[in-house]
Amino acid sequence: MINDARVLQPEFIPQEIEHRNQETNVLSNALKPIMDGQPGETSLLLGPSGAGKTCIAQFTVERLRENVLDINTQYINCWQDYTRFRVLYRILEGIDQTMDIHRRSTPRDELLTRLQEYDGPHYVVILDEVDQLEDKSVLYDLYRTRKITMVLIANREEDLFSMFDERLTSRLHGSVRVEFERYHLDELVAILAARARWGLSESAIGNQQLALIADAAAGDARIGISILRNAARLADQQSRDTISNEILHEAVPDGREEIRRSTADKLREHQRVLYEILLEDGEMSPGDLYDEYCEQVDEPKTKRTVRNYLQKMEQYRLIVAQGEKRARTYRPRKEGT
Structure with a gap:
């Protein structure tokens, strides 16, 4: 395949x-x-x-x-x-x-x-x-x-x-x-179709399946390509000639998790500490998160720098920020959200 x-x-x-x-x-x-x-x-x-x-x-x-x-x-x-x-x-x-x-x-x-x-x-x-x-x-x-x-x-x-x-x-x-804006559904389908045409055997995946991948990727080409790659790998391992909806059902969470894991692996020391605190403690206010962070590192960054770190992790869909100013909280993003 x-x-x-x-x-x-x-x-x-x-x-x-x-x-x-x-x-x-x-x-x-x-x-x-x-x-x-x-x-x-x-x-x-x-x-x-x-x-x-x-x-x-x-x-x-x-x-x-x-x-x-x-x-x-x-x-x-x-x-x-x-x-x-x-x-x-x-x-x-x-x-x-x-x-x-x-x-x-x-x-x-x-x-x-x-x-x-x-x-x-x-x-x-x-x-x-x-x-x-x-x-x-x-x-x-x-x-x-x-x-x-x-x-x-x-x-x-x-x-x-x-x-x-x-x-x-x-x-x-x-x-x-x-x-740059996020890709529309039809644009992402076209991108995935081109990748499938170049990288997979003819008729390995249909337009319906490509649309399902694009919808799951929500405009993010990295996630879409990751899902397609995982689906092709699963189909190849199962000696299938085509990528079915059944295979996609398994490949979608795997593809999302692959991107999330890859992004988390790039975090630097202080960013990783913040992320791991949220993974362990769940939803936290900025003040509580900063206090816990300061207890775990020898030379903590300023609140402004930490805020920039959190913004970056939010942009890369590792965490979710809710509320404004004093009512704001951060929590790790769960699979499928």
Whole structure:
């Protein structure tokens, strides 16, 4: 049944993009000056998880590489590379400038100096989950570095800019905005149909089953692709030629849980402590949650930082926030909600 398992992976970048032509065109136009040897415009891709932001960024930059002879590119997920040192290191790594850098002893300023001395081809850097950066000043450093064009990816603009100081806000305020909304049901069906066409045997899944997956995914392509992948795996294990409704009944919760587990695995130490407190204690007020968190860590973050952590976990459907201000509570999201 499975002809090409790669296309069922979330990181797969297709050769053709479904239902994101306008967003692709806006980003392409922002980067177009690079084709004439000029810097591109800083771009900000905004929208919920699973809306195609990362896919469009990588797809568009790859198309740019096909048209520009001399260009360097680098993708950085700031959920993993969240410190200033790690970001600068990954950018230098993309231009082979890290051979003599020691992670524990090389000063951060030396990394920045090397980057500012860079005189090679134009460099496009995609910073995904940019709101996860611990030190946002690295964005100011990159903004001032010649020959570097940034593509920044985040969920919500207001959350992101609330973390910036006035200096950085003024620099990034004029960025090109590319807004993403959740996929509609028919759009997600088309995306899943394309993945099935590329990765599965002919007639392995019907339109009715694809619609069931899209409905269960609620506009999130990551979840939809995860459900399809799990359904194909189950059908293959059972030596089935087609994916039935019965198989989907089992694959839907597995696909959702796979995405939830993958997201939870990316949480950093302090984020994980907060999440585990909610898993153990259930619904809690912000004050009680913060007090319990402070008892469990040696150097607690500020309330504002913790609030940002909780907002991020809410956006990625790990927790549910209810109420406003003093009446607000947080609880872990249950399967199927």
